[in-house]
Amino acid sequence: MRRQETSEGRSVRLLRVGEQVRHILSELLQRGDVHDETLQSYLVSVTEVRMSPDLRHATVFVKPLLGQDEEAVLKALRQNTAYLQREVAQRVRLKYASKLKFLADESFDEGTHIDRLLRSEKVAQDLGEE
16 A cells, blocks of 8 residues: 655644544643643643654644743643543554643744734835835
8 A cells, every 4th residue: 555645744644643633632621621720721722733653652732822821831731641641542543542742832923923024124125116
């Protein structure tokens, strides 16, 4: 069987499993199944899950609403990693339970920075009226 690759080089299976894990984690956090005061007091978005090629490790990118207290939210997620891993393992049928690693999603900050640069006066001068 031929392995299908996306333009980024990751297989379709990795992307599909990553999306399943993202949906499960989002649902758990939205419903408040994690009994942690910090996580219950913030709305947390799970923006992306990247799976390793062997599906044993999952890097989870999260962003609290409005980016408030990002470190506190990451600390709470890391303290509840065992519970979250157990829930993901029960719902996603894989040979091995994936280890979850939580990181802050910096893509929104990078996008804002690029947008600010594009709207700067220097760039406007270069574009000028043609």
